[in-house]
Amino acid sequence: MPAPKISVIVPAFNHEAYVVDALNSVLGQSLGDLELIVIDDASRDGTWDAIQSIRDPRLRALRHEHNRGAHATLNEGLGLASGDFLAILNSDDAFHPERLARMVAALDSDARLAFSGVDFIDSDSQPAPGHERALDYASACARCAGQPPASWLLTSNLAITTSNFVFPRSLFQRIGGFSELRYTHDWEWALRASTDTPPLWLPEPLVRYRVHPSNTLAEDDVWRHIHENAYIQTLALGGSLDGLDAEGACTALLHNTSLPPLATLCFGIAARRLADDTALRALTRPGPDGWFLRQLAQATGLNDGVFRSARQLADQQSALGAQQCLIDERWATIQQMSGIIAERDAALQAQAELIEERAQAMAHMSAEIAHRDEAITAQGRLLEERFAAMEEMGREIHARDQIVSEQSAVIARLMATPWNRLRRFVTKLRH
Template sequence: MLSVVMPVYNGEKHLQEAVDSVLQQTFSEFELIIIDDGSTDGSAKIIQQLSDSRIRVLRNGSNKGISYTRNRGLEEARGEFLAWMDCDDLISPDRFEKQLAYLKRHPLVGICGSWLTRFDENKSEVSKSPTDHAAIKALLLFKPALWNATAMYRLDRIKKAGLSFDTRLTVAEDYDFYWEACRKFPVANIPESLYFYRDSDSSIMKSFEGAEEKSFAIHKIIYTKSLHELGIAPTEAQLKIHRRIGSTQLFSTYSSYLEAVDWLIYLQKRNEIERVYEPNALSEILGIIFYFISKKSSRVGLPVYINYIKESKRFAPVDLYQRIKLLIRCLIKYRRF
């Protein structure tokens, strides 16, 4: 019924834990496809010693990259459903059981993800994302809204839609994939953390921290598609504003903050014409993003808070507690996100 695909590249440190986390699931009728993407550490030796009959091992021979490896997983999977698993993470023992049950209750949903818990040696934190299709689609205008590691697919929907991972993208390949998927069929997230993401130095995203130009070059491929749908032929400057809004970059001046706010207002107006996004869902997401960029601008001080109160009526507002938090941040000119 289920194929679980685990790409592996130099993951020896936590690989055994990740495999055990899959093999100990309450739902047991699955195949675990481990794809070694040309590892040069001890990963191959660990994989060779695995003895469970549900495990199928594939090797790329040389390092082909994550998009190539994910596409190979899509081709090799034999199950009705497919779930991803990263080689240094952990999952709740009932993850597969709960996601399969959700997909059976919601036959129109083609992809089901969940919330996830980010953890390291010192702390853990639950990362939440929208649960319904309209809000997920709207958030994808700015940033990922369905984490690939948590995703479970109806494989026939993926193949019928002709979906695959763009091999041009060395990061954010999953962001692009779900952007495309949202336009083919409904997707959803279960409002519960079923996945434990290890925030380690070996993660792909970590390798792109501090390399903003490389990351921007990749993300603007996705942003350009989104903006074209809204009837916008973006300039390089507009793409950089859009990237800054969706990233963790801080705003250091009031003018750059206002530029970002004006861009959100413009996107809302374009959607009133093009109707790409359900209006209430976009208003909700724009409200979240507006608060997000106001937090990132708190070092500017009280003018940011005053502008937030003035303009928040345009979008779905956040609650009183969040507004008070923003006020305090702006009063003390907080310089971190």
């Protein structure tokens, strides 16, 4: 049976929601002379069931009992491939219907790596041109457009993903498989593939790269990122840079947003002292005493933040500059406020003095009122005494009035006796 024109390898892991779209994008290619090898790397969700739901004689599906990692799964699939050309598609990405036909035609008989432009889509397969990675990619493309191919992999991983790799099987047989790297196995392999012959870049967007929360590059593994990126930059600097002068090489490298300058310097020095690339690659994994660069920081007493990428350092410097401007503005505001506060303090002091004067006046008035209250109280007591005396005198007068009344009644009775009437009559006659 003749070999197919192209073999497509799909390493699948925990992409139940996307894997069917990925596989159908391969089986629906205009270049139908293909084989599709999909390997489920021990997914924990329904990825394997989704793979088995597709029936097509060109599809060959395998499943791992235990997770082996992306690089091992890729190497296994590529080793099983029989096509003249090889392509890779991650299980959450998708091909443009014309991708394989266009890429194979562009390669023709060239034994080199080829990649195309990239469209970014979200979890719902909608365009995501505003995503951070899409914006970074657009900037990288703009920088690389007028540069020689030798600068492309210094400036960035322009291919972005293994989903964008198409190459002759002879190239894979010559340079070998993917290295055991967590994040940069694609970039490292592209560098090896481009050592003798620069890659072919077809700018048309023929692969759809999906950005979603579970992307590998979204994982928070700072030190592994730093070590692998430093390793990649060291390889790039040690590779073929035909067509680049010193300024061009340095410019391309400084354009690379993932470049950790001091880390790359340390890896470059280590590369000249170690036996081979295998020993250098071993530094991308933590040893018995931890991470290589972190040990250097501890040994020299440096803050391990010095190993950050150029972008992080530049962003940090920009942030510090912005903070300094903000501090200067706040200091000027504080100085202005200090003058206002001083004026208010003077006004408050004057008010305090006025309040103190009023308090003293009120205290004096309170003392006078207290004296008056005492006088009124004394007068009240005197009035009460006089009122009591008057009441006593009233009672005495009343008693006397009663005596007088009684005596008057007695006199009246006496006067009314016959004898007294006779006396009054005789007295009247005499007069």
